[in-house]
Amino acid sequence: MLNENRLELTPKAPVGTFRSPGRLAPAPTLPARPTVPGLELRTWRPFAVASSAAIVLAVAFIAWQVFRLGGEKVAIGVDDIGEAVAALAAALSCGYAATRNRGRTGMAWAFLAASAASWCAGEIVWSVYEVGMNVAVPFPSAADAGFLLAVPLAVVGVFAFTSAPGRLTTRGEALLSGAIVALSLLFVAWSFGLGRVYATSASTPAAQMIGLAYPLGDIITATVLVLALRRAHRTEIGRLALLLGGLASNSLADSGFALLTANGTYGAIGSVLDSGWVVGFFAIALAPLWPSARAPEARKEGPIELWQLALPWAAVLAAALTLVHQAIADQTMDRFSMVLVGGIGILLVGGQVLSHNDSLSLLVTSQRVESQLARRNALLDEIISHAPLGIARVGTDMTILDVNPRMAALLRIDPGKMVGTTVADYLNQDEFARVSEVFHPLWVGSVDTVESDSHALRADRTEVWLHWSATGVRNPAGRIEYFIAMYEDTDAEHSANEAAAAHLASLERLNRLKSEFVSLVSHEFRTALVGISGFSEMIRDSDVSVDEAKGYAADINKDAERLNRLINDMLDLDRIEAGRLTLRVQPVDLNALLKDAVERARASSSRHFIVCNFDAQQPIASCDPDRLAQVVANLLSNAIKYSPDGGEITVTSTVREGFADVGVRDRGIGIDPAFAQRLFSRYERYEQTSNKIIGTGLGLAITRQIIEMHGGKVWVDSEPGEGSDFHFTVPLELPRG
């Protein structure tokens, strides 16, 4: 059928289906059903009170008529006035309902009220004759006008409740059914005495017509009853039953009255039969008070039940049985009966044709709907399977019911293998607990959608950041059946954020290092200035010998040199980093260069013992001798600086694979390997809290730049407390020709 809507997330290899709870594909709509809204009362109280009163009054009325209390005249008075009162109650009740409802419904109640009022008027005229003037009511009289008018008004009222059917065939079908029922009932009634009543009646033709109008009205009413019941909605059966029961009761009383009047036997028995009107109008009066069981939207279309469909056939069956009865009883059919039977037959054939047309058009419609649905399903399948989002159906126990290919691709797993696993398989324990927490508002129903970010575990144990949102899909009872979750890969976004954060941190660190550098440089300058200004001041202000002055001048010079070195270092680094330094590369005897540097270092410290361990091969390097001397001097100065207790410093040179490798090893404080990488960056100095070494931190940065410009490498092997072993390589001069 059509109301099952399959949306397969993985159309190529179906592993599960999305079953729509019916909303996506409503069943083909049936014609609008009649609704009988009353006063839309929510409680039973008004109805209970009114119906109790009505029952008491009706029982009292019947008792009065049966026992003829207070004599015949009083009983007749009570009979007439009671009927008028009941009809008035119905008129008022329906009239009130008419003012409370608008449009068609209000009109329907108004017609019913008018019907009851018309009948009430007729009864008042009747009462005036019978009770007021104490004469036999003439037949026909003005009262009959009121009574007869009530029938079409009631019929129109009941019909007004039924909303207009949407399709012609159905309207035609309703008319046909009505005609079949009417003809069948007329046939039955005719066969069982109406014909005889008509034939034997001795009244004037006008009286005959009016007398016949009662049973015909009843037949119409019965037809309406059948049709209305056929289209009634279950929730309104109560109200409709009251209304129709009331009309039926009235019809019964009408028929009885007509029959008895025609037979001339209307008397004491007829008086009791009159309670049919009282009961009928009370029932009609009660109908608007029937409480509304549900909210108005509960009045939805639904299929016609079999018994409702079969109602017209019941009338036909009754006609058929009557026919059989006549055959058995060997009765002959009069001409009118034959016309009726023929008419029923023709109508039945017409009904069949209509019904065939109806089912044909239904078939066409359903085929159209089916193909539309199939197209939409295909579109949805396409969308789901090509969506850039991972989509999953997740059971209430967090089991994965179904996934689209993108979802499986996100988690690097086969879609088929994902089904049956649980969400917990793709999250670590804490994250799963957190996700369950996030789902909580969905359970409670306080929100429709929840969303969050999760670091998910893929099938290959790698991790991915997913942004997800989940919605609960509820069954008609409102209970969550499963969740639909959508996932988006936000890994790139997350790593970009992390990179940005790391970049920011490194910028902040660089900034801090820069300000530290500035204060260090200023410290170095000030320290040097002490000597320069102090000694020059003394030469100026004190009586000093030439030798003393020379000594001071030497000190001043030393500090000036220091300042010069510092400035040169800073400028060097700037120049190198800006790519403005050019190397004057030439063949250099590396061992001679090293020896020279060692001699100078020895002169600067008496506490350190510098050992040379050179390769005998006399490596001729291809380098800028000034820059390389700067590098070696810097490494030696560091070795001295970072081994404050003195000790051995070993300088080595080896030749390996086209490169000369120079090492400077000390037995000093050493360096944490974690810091070794940063050591060669600008401004970095290795510091321990208890051990401050004075320096600008430019030396190794310059060293690295110079060595890398030569195409070599610089590195350090060190352990805290074990000393450091610095190495650099420079390319060897290629042997000529």
Added chain:
Amino acid sequence: MTSRVLIVDDDAANVEVLKRYLENTVDEIRGLTDSRQVERVFLDFKPDIMVLDLHMPQPDGLEVLRRLRSARLSLGFLPVIVVTADTGHVARNSSLILGADEFLTKPVDRDELVLRVRNLLHTRKLYLDAKEGRAVD
């Protein structure tokens, strides 16, 4: 009373300059470039005033102040002048918190140094006199 000053600075040239600045103000001057020996020299030399650099290889000036704290307390009023190239307020306040009496920055003003040393020595003399119950001149 003889006055003794101990100068601690890892830069030999700076020690030399400070020595020259103070040679006419105090009776005895001892310069020290290796701060690791400061406690020993302190007990041995028994200075009346100390001139101390901050940024030195271990221990630095602040650490020296920390280590000498109890010794200075036991000796009564023993002034310390910090002379440093670090002009930051962290260095200044840390020094004062750790008991330095003066904080001068390099390059140091000769007259200021001399006057501060003289004043502090005078205060120390008054303290010692009061402690020994001698009448003040």
